[in-house]
Amino acid sequence: MCTVSAVPELLTVDDAQARVLARARPLGLEAVPLEDAAGRVLAEDALAAIDLPRFDSSAMDGFALRSSDTPGTLPVVDRVAAGRPATRPLEAGEAMAIATGGVVPAGADAVVPIERVTEQDGSVVVPEHAPLGINVRPRGGDVARGSVALRAGTLLSPSRLAALAAAGVATPRCVRRPRVSIVTTGTELRAPGEQLREGEIYESNGLMLEALLGACGGIVERHRSVADDEAAHREALAAALEADVLVTSGGVSVGPHDLVRTTLAALGVEEVFWGVAMRPGKPISFSVRDGTLVFGLPGNPVSSLVGALLFVVPALRALQGVADPLPRFRTGTLASAVSRRARRDDFQRARSEWTGEGVVLRPIDGQESHMIVRAAGADALVHIPRGEGEVAAGAPVRYLALDEAGAA
Numbered sequence: 001m002c003t004v005s006a007v008p009e010l011l012t013v014d015d016a017q018a019r020v021l022a023r024a025r026p027l028g029l030e031a032v033p034l035e036d037a038a039g040r041v042l043a044e045d046a047l048a049a050i051d052l053p054r055f056d057s058s059a060m061d062g063f064a065l066r067s068s069d070t071p072g073t074l075p076v077v078d079r080v081a082a083g084r085p086a087t088r089p090l091e092a093g094e095a096m097a098i099a100t101g102g103v104v105p106a107g108a109d110a111v112v113p114i115e116r117v118t119e120q121d122g123s124v125v126v127p128e129h130a131p132l133g134i135n136v137r138p139r140g141g142d143v144a145r146g147s148v149a150l151r152a153g154t155l156l157s158p159s160r161l162a163a164l165a166a167a168g169v170a171t172p173r174c175v176r177r178p179r180v181s182i183v184t185t186g187t188e189l190r191a192p193g194e195q196l197r198e199g200e201i202y203e204s205n206g207l208m209l210e211a212l213l214g215a216c217g218g219i220v221e222r223h224r225s226v227a228d229d230e231a232a233h234r235e236a237l238a239a240a241l242e243a244d245v246l247v248t249s250g251g252v253s254v255g256p257h258d259l260v261r262t263t264l265a266a267l268g269v270e271e272v273f274w275g276v277a278m279r280p281g282k283p284i285s286f287s288v289r290d291g292t293l294v295f296g297l298p299g300n301p302v303s304s305l306v307g308a309l310l311f312v313v314p315a316l317r318a319l320q321g322v323a324d325p326l327p328r329f330r331t332g333t334l335a336s337a338v339s340r341r342a343r344r345d346d347f348q349r350a351r352s353e354w355t356g357e358g359v360v361l362r363p364i365d366g367q368e369s370h371m372i373v374r375a376a377g378a379d380a381l382v383h384i385p386r387g388e389g390e391v392a393a394g395a396p397v398r399y400l401a402l403d404e405a406g407a408a
């Protein structure tokens with residue numbers, strides 16, 4: 001008789017992400033001066049404070065006139081510059097010189113570019129018919145006053161900052177940035193630059209997480225490193241739970257020195273899940289206390305990285321009210337076949353290459369979870385779904401562009 005040992009079903013990545021997002025509700029809002037709002041997320045729809053353009057505006061350097069007067073020779077009765085409107089309306093049979101961005105005078109309904117006319121003796125000769133409205137940018141053509149310029153949940157990229165500035169929104173209401181604390185665990189850890197004794201290694205996850213989560217809008221404190229000691233864990237984690245998000249590294253597996261989960265439980269933190277069907281990063285934990293989300297990332301540096309990208313970054317985005325917080329995977333093709341894992345989704349580090357038709361992904365040598373130097377040479381994280389057999393060379397796969405992954 002053969003016995004089948006029960007392998008506990010791990011949560012899938014999708015399920016685990018859904019459980020995280022279910023707890024990651026947007027934080028409160030605050031008015032933010034536009035000059036400080038890069039990378040922030042709108043808490044409310046931003047309404048245009050003015051019509052944009054604010055007035056009928058010339059698209060060209062040329063002459064404002066009436067379409068019905070063209071072709072023809074018209075006296076030039078005024079010169080309009082940007083910021084210096086005409087002093088009177090334009091009458092039939094007249095033209096006014098006008099610069100790009102100048103107010104098209106009342107009475108004019110077309111602008112003829114300077115290249116299409118000749119100016120002589122105070123008049124302008126317009127040889128062709130100028131269609132009605134040509135080169136006039138109508139008032140409110142970009143956005144009308146009072147209508148939605150940008151939706152709630154929009155991340156303020158450079159072009160969107162410009163849009164708000166142009167539409168007269170000086171202090172958009174944004175979601176508060178989450179406060180993030182990071183605690184790395186391990187008696188073996190030493191800060192870079194220190195002397196290593198036998199068995200010690202340099203701490204690398206703390207810096208990585210600070211940089212990544214800071215780039216995603218977190219207000220990140222300098223990380224703390226604690227030894228594998230209950231009292232040290234308790235003290236550091238209790239203090240770190242004051243933040244909106246606590247991220248730990250290491251100490252979340254099943255060894256006798258893995259103290260993060262038990263310490264969190266003793267501090268009244270409720271575990272939502274532990275273990276996700278992925279590689280690297282399986283023993284990740286997610287828990288909550290009051291308003292604080294707690295992510296226990298495994299200590300192997302690549303596991304920490306992948307766990308942070310798939311779970312912590314989306315949580316930070318959701319806390320900031322981003323409408324689509326999950327990582328944005330793209331599609332590429334595999335350069336060489338990759339074996340699937342039966343039970344776990346694999347996230348392979350790869351180099352991407354643009355061929356002119358699409359992106360080809362070449363998994364790097366050195367896929368083990370301690371190999372952070374190898375991983376640092378990759379620019380893509382390729383998703384190999386769990387299953388039987390292999391994903392063939394040339395097959396389409398989803399990947400995350402690592403260069404962009406840090407952006408909120």
Ligand code: AMP
Nearest residue numbers: 184186203204205206250251298299300
């Ligand atoms: P752990 O998850 O604590 O069992 O750690 C797994 C592996 O990751 C061990 O080899 C640790 O020494 C290593 N490790 C843990 N934390 C860090 C860290 N902050 N920086 C670099 N390596 C780490």
Ligand code: MG
Nearest residue numbers: 186250251299
């Ligand atoms: Mg450890």
